[in-house]
Amino acid sequence: MGTTDADFLTSSASILVALVTIIFLLHRTWPHLSQPKVDEVTGSTVITSSNDSGLTVSKVSDIPEGWWNGRKVFELERRALFSQTWLYLAHCSQFQKPGSYQSFDVAGFPVFLIRGKDDKIRAFHNICRHRAYAITRKETGASAILGCRYHGWSYDSTGRLVKAPHFDDVPGFDKSQNSLFEVHTHNTDQGMIFMNLNCGEPAAFGSEVASTLSGFARMASLEAKSTWVAGQTLSGGFNWKVGARARHLEVYTSQLHRRMSEVSGPSPVMNLVRSVTRKSTLEEYSLFPTTHVYSFRNADLCLALSFFPASESKTNIRFDLFARSAVNEPEIQKMSEVLQSATKNLIGEIELEYQYILSKQGSSGELNNTDTLQILGQLKEHTKLERIEGGQILPAMHNPEGSTLFQRAEQQLDCVGDGSQNSSQNDTSPNALDW
Numbered sequence: 199m200g201t202t203d204a205d206f207l208t209s210s211a212s213i214l215v216a217l218v219t220i221i222f223l224l225h226r227t228w229p230h231l232s233q234p235k236v237d238e239v240t241g242s243t244v245i246t247s248s249n250d251s252g253l254t255v256s257k258v259s260d261i262p263e264g265w266w267n268g269r270k271v272f273e274l275e276r277r278a279l280f281s282q283t284w285l286y287l288a289h290c291s292q293f294q295k296p297g298s299y300q301s302f303d304v305a306g307f308p309v310f311l312i313r314g315k316d317d318k319i320r321a322f323h324n325i326c327r328h329r330a331y332a333i334t335r336k337e338t339g340a341s342a343i344l345g346c347r348y349h350g351w352s353y354d355s356t357g358r359l360v361k362a363p364h365f366d367d368v369p370g371f372d373k374s375q376n377s378l379f380e381v382h383t384h385n386t387d388q389g390m391i392f393m394n395l396n397c398g399e400p401a402a403f404g405s406e407v408a409s410t411l412s413g414f415a416r417m418a419s420l421e422a423k424s425t426w427v428a429g430q431t432l433s434g435g436f437n438w439k440v441g442a443r444a445r446h447l448e449v450y451t452s453q454l455h456r457r458m459s460e461v462s463g464p465s466p467v468m469n470l471v472r473s474v475t476r477k478s479t480l481e482e483y484s485l486f487p488t489t490h491v492y493s494f495r496n497a498d499l500c501l502a503l504s505f506f507p508a509s510e511s512k513t514n515i516r517f518d519l520f521a522r523s524a525v526n527e528p529e530i531q532k533m534s535e536v537l538q539s540a541t542k543n544l545i546g547e548i549e550l551e552y553q554y555i556l557s558k559q560g561s562s563g564e565l566n567n568t569d570t571l572q573i574l575g576q577l578k579e580h581t582k583l584e585r586i587e588g589g590q591i592l593p594a595m596h597n598p599e600g601s602t603l604f605q606r607a608e609q610q611l612d613c614v615g616d617g618s619q620n621s622s623q624n625d626t627s628p629n630a631l632d633w
């Protein structure tokens with residue numbers, strides 16, 4: 199039987215009616231699925247997914263007060279995020295021999311990584327167990343024994359206290375109870391080192407991160423035996439979240455990509471083949487919350503770029519470049535220059551954006567970056583727990599055994615005269631550590 203014009207019009211009208219009905223029903227039901235509600239902790243308007251406890255934030259339309267420069271938000275980030283999240287710090291190729299160390303300051307937590315005499319790379323709080331002065335004073339170095347310059351307490355590369363002048367004679371003083379505070383680390387098969395400052399049992403290292411990272415490293419030719427080429431820490435006047443959300447990173451990496459290819463690229467023939475096959479040679483992966491890693495495949499190079507907060511408005515930017523195989527000295531020099539100049543440009547751009555953000559503060563804004571939303575989710579969750587607890591929860595705080603012996607030895611030291619500068623003014627003995 200043939201289809202007439204009338205039949206066609208009738209069936210079109212039915213389809214139209216059905217579509218209008220569906221749209222009407224969706225319009226009626228959708229607001230109930232995603233009803234915004236005002237969050238009590240941050241005062242922000244959030245939409246939470248329906249199958250969780252209300253802690254997972256899927257969309258935020260308002261920026262919480264102080265998000266970009268508030269001291270209280272920064273302090274909360276220290277407790278809620280940096281004290282209990284796995285943070286990428288370095289690659290094992292940065293620690294060539296036993297005693298090689300590197301110091302970091304992550305959100306006001308001074309830590310250092312050191313390769314032990316047993317070849318294991320460990321992380322420690324960079325705090326002397328005597329009166330909390332810094333143990334490593336340089337950013338990088340190598341030493342089998344790390345001596346505190348104030349009163350001579352010395353630690354070996356596994357963090358063990360080996361010398362404590364004036365305390366050795368105190369009856370019952372136990373050196374083994376005064377080792378450096380160790381920090382949890384996780385080393386991936388590709389030699390990437392993460393730390394977690396939680397002094398209790400930290401969350402397991404994410405298996406999804408591990409497998410994605412493993413795929414990235416395979417593609418980037420990043421291995422435990424890769425070579426560290428160059429690295430530097432620069433500082434910028436902006437809140438770390440502005441840098442870490444990667445708004446300017448695309449320009450930065452494509453600039454680097456082009457210039458690295460000039461410095462250390464494949465043959466012109468290979469370049470031609472790649473441009474014909476249009477195979478992408480730049481890959482990137484974000485390591486929440488501070489780091490991005492990039493692979494410059496056409497040059498067999500891999501870059502790690504981290505934004506470590508120093509305060510609510512200052513950030514330390516650390517970059518490290520790794521190569522699959524050894525790189526000659528003139529090339530290292532050229533690559534360092536390229537990296538330094540590109541990173542300085544990047545910092546300048548982020549600082550400008552930060553100033554713009556601050557000038558607009560108070561007007562409505564949007565947090566629509568996945569990482570940013572995750573940060574907000576963690577802060578909210580921690581705030582909720584602190585409310586239940588009735589006080590601050592400080593996951594990174596160590597509570598060393600308070601000790602009469604310690605105080606007795608301190609008195610003895612004071613009698614001898616310790617020679618430290620402003621020791622009474624700056625005294626932050628282990629018992630008084632407050633994070």
Ligand code: FES
Nearest residue numbers: 326328329346349
């Ligand atoms: S020996 Fe380190 S603070 Fe006294």
